[in-house]
Amino acid sequence: MKETITISKEDYLKAILEAESEGQSVLPVTLAHWLSVSPPAVTMALKRLKRDAFIDVKSDGVVRLTAKGREAAYHTALRHHLIERMLSEIFHMDWYQIHDEAERLEHAVSPQFEAKLIEKLGDKGTCPHGNSVLPESPAQRRKKALIPLSEAQEGADYVVASLYERDPKLLLFLHRSGIGPQTQLRVITHNYDETVGIETLAGPAILGKPAAEKVWVRRRSGKQL
Numbered sequence: 678m679k680e681t682i683t684i685s686k687e688d689y690l691k692a693i694l695e696a697e698s699e700g701q702s703v704l705p706v707t708l709a710h711w712l713s714v715s716p717p718a719v720t721m722a723l724k725r726l727k728r729d730a731f732i733d734v735k736s737d738g739v740v741r742l743t744a745k746g747r748e749a750a751y752h753t754a755l756r757h758h759l760i761e762r763m764l765s766e767i768f769h770m771d772w773y774q775i776h777d778e779a780e781r782l783e784h785a786v787s788p789q790f791e792a793k794l795i796e797k798l799g800d801k802g803t804c805p806h807g808n809s810v811l812p813e814s815p816a817q818r819r820k821k822a823l824i825p826l827s828e829a830q831e832g833a834d835y836v837v838a839s840l841y842e843r844d845p846k847l848l849l850f851l852h853r854s855g856i857g858p859q860t861q862l863r864v865i866t867h868n869y870d871e872t873v874g875i876e877t878l879a880g881p882a883i884l885g886k887p888a889a890e891k892v893w894v895r896r897r898s899g900k901q902l
Contacts, residue, residue, distance in 0.1 A: 684784045687753045688712060689722055690731060693742055694750035695843070700814035703740040711843065751810070752791075757783040758810045759794040765805040766798065772805040772858055773848040806848075807839030807858055807893075818893055826873060827889035829864045834897040836861050841891035850888060855879030861897060 682690075692711050696703045709719045723740060726732045731746035742750060760779040764770040770778065786794075803809055818824075823838050837860040841847060851857065855877040865874040871886040884892075 682749055685722060686726060686729075686731065687749070687784060689726060690742065690746055690750035691753040691757070693732065693740055694747060694754060695812055697742065698811040698814065700816065704738055705740065708740070753783055755800060755810050756786045756791055758804055758808075759791065759798060759800070760786065761804040761806075762798050762802060763794060771852075773845075773852040775805055776842045776848065777845050803839075804842070805858055806842040807837070808842060821895075823893045823895050825890045826864075826875075826884065826892040826894050827871075827886050829873070829894055831864050831867055834861065834863050835894035836897045837892060838895050839893045844891075847888060847891060851892065854882040854884065856882070856884075856892060862894070 689708065689712070692708060693703050696707065696711075701707070705716065705719045705723060708714075708723075709716050712719075714722075723732065723734065726746070727734060730743055731749060733741050733743055735741070757779045760782045761775045764775045764778060765772060800810065815825075818839070821838075826835070829835055837856060837858060840851065840856075840858065856862070856875075860877055862875045862877045865876055865881070867873055868883075873884050873886075873889045875882055875884065
């Protein structure tokens with residue numbers, strides 16, 4: 678009989694897996710920030726996950742998934758990915774609202790419904806934010822000729838390839854700034870205060886470095902803005 682995993686465990690395991698895939702070392706304080714929980718709550722959760730053989734924490738303090746933990750985390754990440762695509766491709770929900778909705782629904786997907794979603798959508802595509810089931814590391818993105826908007830060249834034209842989706846406030850901010858999946862933009866200026874001035878079809882906008890670092894773009898060829 679397959680082991681039942683609580684929603685809390687699924688949230689922790691998926692967060693660890695996503696961080697690892699992005700090339701980050703996962704520390705308890707990182708999880709407290711990402712999951713908006715207190716450090717003592719993280720400590721207790723990690724003790725339970727270690728007891729149940731989902732994670733390992735060595736003397737360096739880095740939280741690592743075991744093979745068992747990785748398998749469980751991947752299934753949660755896959756369900757999240759499939760729900761995002763379902764909400765976008767079938768129900769045409771706005772891209773900047775999809776992540777939070779999928780966070781709620783991912784825990785309720787049965788194996789039978791998951792199989793139907795894979796049959797309908799496949800499991801290899803990208804979500805509305807331009808990400809695969811697991812986010813890629815910066816090195817992997819750069820191999821695909823992607824760069825953060827914060828590093829884009831002044832006067833050059835780009836198209837948005839992927840967006841950091843873990844922060845719903847960031848997604849709403851980007852939407853209100855005229856930036857979304859596949860948005861075409863021109864970098865107007867890099868300012869002394871590390872903000873980036875851009876122009877999109879929706880008009881001009883200014884992004885601070887924390888936001889611009891989380892928007893990955895590729896150089897645009899062909900007809901310009």
